[in-house]
Amino acid sequence: MRLIFLHSEKNPAQKGGRFSKSRGPHKTRLNHLTMNTATQCIILLACAAVCTSSTPILNCRCVKTIRAVSAKLIARLETLPPRPYCNKKELIVVLKDGSSKCLDPEGKFAKAIEKYYRDQAEKTSTAGPKSTATPRATARATARAKARAASSQ
Template identity: 45%
Template sequence: MKTVIQCIIFLACAALYTSQINPYCQCVKTIKGVNFSLIADVKEYGIRPYCNRREVIVILNDEKSRCLDPKQRFTKALLLRMRTKKANAAKMNTTSPRTTTVPSRVSPTMSATVVPSST
């Protein structure tokens, strides 16, 4: 009976712990790189009050996430590539002033009259 109560208390504590947001660093273990073609998105987090290191998280096409080491050349190149990609996308979304021409129309009250020529 005592073991059953301990198991129930343990399960209740585990359920409470996992239901709360973990306010610590998301990256416990980092990798050096990932294939560029597998990357769907990149998230970069700076130093925060509850995490004292910079984190770079890559979301893959199969919706899995991997943590990259921000000091690696691969990660620096990836971040540069993503920033330039976003900057180019922002440039494409801005509209430039254009002049448009409106086609001339003949009003219905004015019609072309044919004048017979005298020969």
Template identity: 45%
Template structure:
């Protein structure tokens, strides 16, 4: 009987530990209204999620030999235009890469 209780307790502990959601907070505490457009390397858009109830837009900027990140205000019109432009550029680059890749034919 003692072994059965130990197994039940072990299973309960294992299920609690594996089903736990790792809680983190929002990445953006302070936001900027704009950034230098020529320095933008990428834009990351995070929609609201369980641990952060607001949309976050993070610009990855070229800085010297490395990169830095800046949080942008998703409510600003200029930021929304930047996001659309970067997404369009990514789609154009993907289309260009697809058209340049060699076509394989099989018989």
């Protein structure tokens, strides 16, 4: 009789029909939530480790650099300092045909070009607005101004 009692639906140990305490739907959901939270924490820690690692993920514009380019072809120079996503200084030369080349920032040519453009920027910022007049036209204007001043006296 005991054998029959254990296999019957009315087992007093089950107290609720098919779901016992150890296999109830609320336990399954709780285990699922716990695993989901644990997975999220592991992913968060992995992302934090990657973001704060000493070796940054390189996303630089200059993958390949050259030593020099003809100075006659250069239209302008772009200098990019080290950034959070690229840990090196980059010198990008934009050529007159619109293409761009990356210079090795440690090379002699790159240092000379950078110095030249820096000096040009300082000259234009300290010189004020540029006059479009030629030196000969400026001399004529000065002579006229002197003549007017002399005739008015």
